[in-house]
Amino acid sequence: MLKGRKPYFGILVFPGTNCEMDCYYVLNNLLKVNCKYIWHQETKDDDINAIIIPGGFSYGDYLRSGAIAKFSPVMSFVRDFAQNGGLVIGICNGFQILLEENLLPGAMLRNNTLKFICKYVNLKVEDADNPFTSNYNKGEIIKMPIRHNEGNYYIDENGLKKLKENNQILLRYCDENGNVNTDANPNGSVENIAGICNESRNVFGLMPHPEASCEKILGSDDGLNIFKSMIDFISKF
Amino acid sequence: MFDVEKEYKKLGLKYNEFLKIQEYLGRMPNYLELSIYSVMWSEHCSYKSSKALLKNFKTTGEYVLQGPGENAGVLDIGDNQAIVFKMESHNHPSAVEPYQGAATGIGGIIRDIFAMGARPICSLNSLRFGKLDEDEHQKYLFEMVVKGIGDYGNCMGIPTAGGEVYFDETYKGNCLVNAMSVGIVQKDKLIKSRAFGAGNYVVLIGSSTGRDGIHGATFASDELNEESESRRPSVQVGDPFMEKVVLEVCLELIDKNLILGLQDMGAAGITSSSVEMASKGNVGLDIDVAMVPLREASMLPYEIMISESQERMLALVEPSKLPEVKTICNKWNINCERIGIVNDSGLYRIFKGPELLGEIPVKSLTDGAPVYHHKFEKPKYFDDVCNFSLSEDDYLSLLNKYTYNEIFKKVISSPNICSKKWVWEQYDHMVQTNTVLLPGHDSAVIRVKDTKKAIAFSCDGNGRYCYLDPYKGAIIAVAETARNLACCGAVPMGLTDCLNFGTPEKPGIFWQFKNSIDGIIKACEVLEIPVISGNVSFYNESFGKAIYPTPIIGTAGLIKDVSNLIGMNFKDEEDIVILIGNDNDFKCSENDGMGGSEFMELFFNKVAGKCPDIDLSYEKTLDKLCVELINNGLVKSAHDVSTGGIAVTIAESCISGNIGAQINIDEKEKNLLKALYNENQSRIVISANKRNLKAIKNKCEGSQIAYLEIGTVGGKNFNINNKINIEINEIISLYNNTIEKIMSK
Amino acid sequence: MLKVNVYVTLKKEILDAQGLVIKKAIKQIGFDNVNEVRFGKFIQIEINDNNKSEEEIKKEIDYLSDKLLANPNIENYKYEIVRN
Amino acid sequence: MLKVNVYVTLKKEILDAQGLVIKKAIKQIGFDNVNEVRFGKFIQIEINDNNKSEEEIKKEIDYLSDKLLANPNIENYKYEIVRN
């Protein structure tokens, strides 16, 4: 029911969100698809068929990143939307919110460096059989920036096992040759995990910023295929 | 009753100032009034020591829409767009409480930018600390200041895309934290701070008011000593989340045409912001302290009036628009209270409900503030220190101790030279997706979406040069920023400054100040860069010893077509390395460019000698030429020679390009160490494909700029005259990891 | 009036990077008999007493802690209620 | 073995931005009888007992708290020593 329509992205805005315009620019100006902002107090929206929870510091990331945003009225809409198979992507703070909301398993700890990290990293596409990374080849190495304080992904052993069994790990930090090792792990994440999806593969969270790597002039356009994958998925019959 | 005679001193007022207040009022002030005068007449708010000199800056020019006088200066960048920027110091608060001091410094300068209606698009910072090695306190300050800047800017979603950091003993007791913020605005959405129209409301938006920062403005206008410890409560703390919300609220209010004026609250809180609004509009104002949302109910009226609680703005609102203003503030869940009303009496009146607590003529607080013309005199150190130069023997004995390789490695891993990656990786420098030249190059470059344009920014200032010659040192600071812009293909449009000096009442210090200002004036005149905003920070002394005079310059330049951007990194094997500009190195000039150099400090532990010379009109021609070469696509990289000399410049182009180079410097006429490490001005190292050499040479000749081929890009080694020969990987690791190593020790 | 002090700590099995750094610093200062340091949060909540039973209040605080103050995936909490 | 629990809180007069945001969130969840929320740190230190006197240990912890755990510009601390 969601497929075969013209893509229409809703970009959530919480107080403290700060990447909403960057997402808007990519969708509206670069990819020329419909998109609009959705204020955190909204409880429904009938136009959209994909949701982006953008990066930033919702509620200042006070207490715990993402912890307070999950109480916003819009989140019950997001939950319903996801349960009905709608595509939801959470980027950075958006990923943290999805974890807090339990739409994705695991939790975020502070970077093991105890510092904010802003830099380009290499990522390995671990799975291309989902609506978010289908435009890449499995095993492809892509470059995107990370910009976060709390991107140290944690999940317990059972959870990890399940993630692996269901191919829910979509992106891992790696070096430029694709080696996934401790040296290439910027923040201490379990098994270099940078992005995961849920079991039904329609909710995706990642720490790197695809919206900030969609133009060569910024240093990389590798992020574009995330959005293109989603658009293809929605448009397909 | 309070003892007014005793209190004025405690508030930092001088006797003659106290008399002047009585004269303005025609009576004794009460404590509230006295407090208001003391903050308004503090150096920080009144510029009483510097006003007379700052008047002489050139403040108009081709691009200038708004010079000094508003919250920030404004430059026209075409297409109905303008950029707004200013730099400000937060030195004293950062010395006492580095994390919060730096954070609130960033918060403060950002408010100045959106007070003009602009959306902040970039921040830069200039930092100075004592030497890091073996000094845990300096490391702590550095760590916390960087964290404070990062946490605040990152949360705001404003890229901190540039800056500079230097370490020198002179800043040990008095670090410098200067922050610059830049915003962009549609010209027709620019808003001013002027209050007008009797009956219009003054509305406070943002955080509630607490006791923090009381007497902060007077604190900033004082030397640091044992007593500053006990006055610590004046430290304010920042709430970047609140500021982000306040920013969005203010921009929404302006966008919907709901407000008539806007002013940020900085030093001296409600008092200075409201008085400035009234003074600029030549009106009077009634403030009701009972309307101010408080954090602690027990606050006294004077505390409310001068509290420096952060993240607050004052808006001028037409009464009929107040409900709509409130609706928007409610949507964002922040305070919005009408605390004042414009009157046409010219009086500033403070009420608590119906009760009148104080009454002061507005203009007596601003235009009527005292102006000082301090004495100035060449300081004693001057002749001594400048009459020094390294002898040939000095160089020889150094070469007896170290090899060329060892010397170079020491230079490239000096904290003043090496990469500041440790710093900028803690700053979100990419948010807003406009940073097209990442930190590490000569300027921060921010593109303007939906146009071909980009804006380049560079911050610079060299305290050592200014110590050796404040006039020339200040000129060099301006010239260095212009040259940094030129290396990115940008034409300078205007600058902001932050002037960090010691105690202005000392004639030697005031001499430094006066000469620095004259230097800036001269440089601005020749290079045609107007001053559009700035800030003065005096009393940068600890235990009676002043820092080196440190004027910091932040310049903005326009890049017409961002697709021409090249960066400083060497690109391809077999490209030719060319030095363009000042060829004094290869002749024998009187000034060897070693005075105040990093080399001299590093190996001889001395800051002495003659400040390098600079010929401003030559500099201007060189910069123009560089931009032309870039715009014509003739060169592949450009990087200017600055601290550390040409060896460092070439190495940085290799490091950022991850490629080696073979360099041959003609040593016939002078020793190689001098040639490599002198800091002579007006030089740029470019690289180009062989086929473009002729065209480049012709252009240089046409501009009468010296052209010299000095080597070839390529290979895995950094090689100069076969005397320095090191694998590029080793250099990269030294350059990139030095600070991290020191900081994790 | 009621005061509730909530203490949130990382679960034992989770590496506490902040705690480790503090431990290192404590050792550096010269206290080498430190064994372990755990870093947590301390949240003081003041509630207008509304004559709720201890039971009810506990239920509320548990709810709050579970949903907001602590993330049960990584954190434990405990609390105490102080009446005055 | 000794356990020291150190509680670090912002001084009363210092803006507690985190506390304010948490308070708003608690209200939003539906507990509108919250008066105030203060956000602080909770540091648990485990020390190998070395037969130091209570006195000595207190001196050490005071020193630690002052220098490292709390920022005296803006924070207060208190602690308790638990022996087991």
Ligand SMILES: Nc1ncnc2c1ncn2[C@@H]1O[C@H](COP(=O)(O)OP(=O)(O)O)[C@@H](O)[C@H]1O
């Ligand atoms: N505090 C800082 N914040 C952000 N970037 C910085 C900082 N310090 C240095 N940088 C970056 O490092 C690079 C080199 O700085 P600097 O040595 O001052 O350059 P230059 O010698 O060309 O003036 C620049 O790109 C600058 O923006």
Ligand SMILES: [Mg+2]
């Ligand atoms: Mg430069």
